[in-house]
Amino acid sequence: MVEVLVEGVAGVGRTAGAVTLTAVTKTYPASDVLLLxxxxxxxxxxxxxxxAAPKAAEVRAAGVGLRWHYIGxxxxxxxxxxxAYADVVESVDSERLAAALNKAxxxxxxxxxxxxxxxxxxxxxxxxxxxxxLWRISDAVASSDGLRLCGLMAVAPLGWEPDRAFARLAELRSRLVAAxxxxxxLSAGMSGDLEAAIRHGATHVRIGTSLLGMRNLLR
Structure with missing residues (x-):
């Protein structure tokens, strides 16, 4: 997966450091996070x-500092x-949630x-x-003392070609950055569509299955 990520970055003329791999570790124990x-x-x-809360605590107790993204x-x-433990919340989709996070x-x-x-x-x-x-929420976050507006996150909709989806997302990101x-x-792209996301400017790709294999949903 690291090789695919590097190839995807190089293929669109971007440097290897331009895209961060966010390892999606849901259902996997803290021991796997430490291995990663x-x-x-x-x-x-x-x-x-x-x-996530106890997993982050266990990893930090082991003396390992990671950047924790809440993506759900x-x-x-x-x-x-x-x-209390996340460094980034990627799933803010309402002004009410933004207000709750700002207070927290x-x-x-x-x-x-x-x-x-x-x-x-x-x-x-x-x-x-x-x-x-989208613009009301972004303005609300930007004006909050306890929050920092960093950008956008999205998942390509079912039935959409990834390039179409991420081209649309790139347009929205351009409008956001103008304001x-x-x-x-720009957090976009998962195991099956990361190359398209990188082509359209993703700075972070969220990879789970290709790193850790198929999840046991009964865990």
């Missing part, structure tokens, strides 16, 4: 607070817990980094911000 850290992984992603749908009542981040030493999750196809069933909501010049992060 030993291999040079610096960023990990989790999507369930009840699993987040309920407001979990904001305080997530803000009040006691942090530094602001909590935030990505706005985008609904590329604007399907309300899939989650993510769409239309004017908020520091919000340059």
């Amino acid at each position: 850290a030993g291999l040079g992984v610096t960023d990990v992603g989790e999507n369930r607070d009840q699993e 749908q987040l309920q407001r009542n979990k904001a305080r817990s997530v803000a 981040a009040a006691n942090r030493e530094r602001p909590l980094d935030v990505l706005i999750q985008v609904s590329i196809d604007e399907d309300p069933e899939r989650g993510g911000a769409a239309g004017d909501d 908020h010049p520091g919000a340059t992060t």
Whole structure:
């Protein structure tokens, strides 16, 4: 997978350091996270607070510092817990969630980094911000004392060609950066479509299966 990532970056004329691999470690134990850290992984992603919180604590107790990304749908009542260990929340899709995270981040030493999750196809069933909501949420995050607006995150919709999906996302990122010049992060692309995401400017790709294999969902 590292080789594929490097090839995908080189193929569009970008340097190897331009794209960060976020290892998605949901359902895998802290021991696997520590193994990945030993291999040079610096960023990990989790999507369930009840699993991520103790895992992050165990990894930190082992003396290993990683950058923790919360990438799953987040309920407001979990904001305080997530803000205690996450470095980045990639799934902010409402002003109410942004407000809850801002309140939860009040006691942090530094602001909590935030990505706005985008609904590329604007399907309300899939989650993510769409239309004017995207710009209202981004402005709300940018004006929050406890949050730092870093950019956008999205998943290519089912039935869409990845290049079409990520080209649309790149357009939205350009509009966001015009309003908020520091919000340059673009988290897009997973094991099956990372090359297309990189072609369209992804700065982070979220890789799970290709690193750790098929998950046992009964764990």
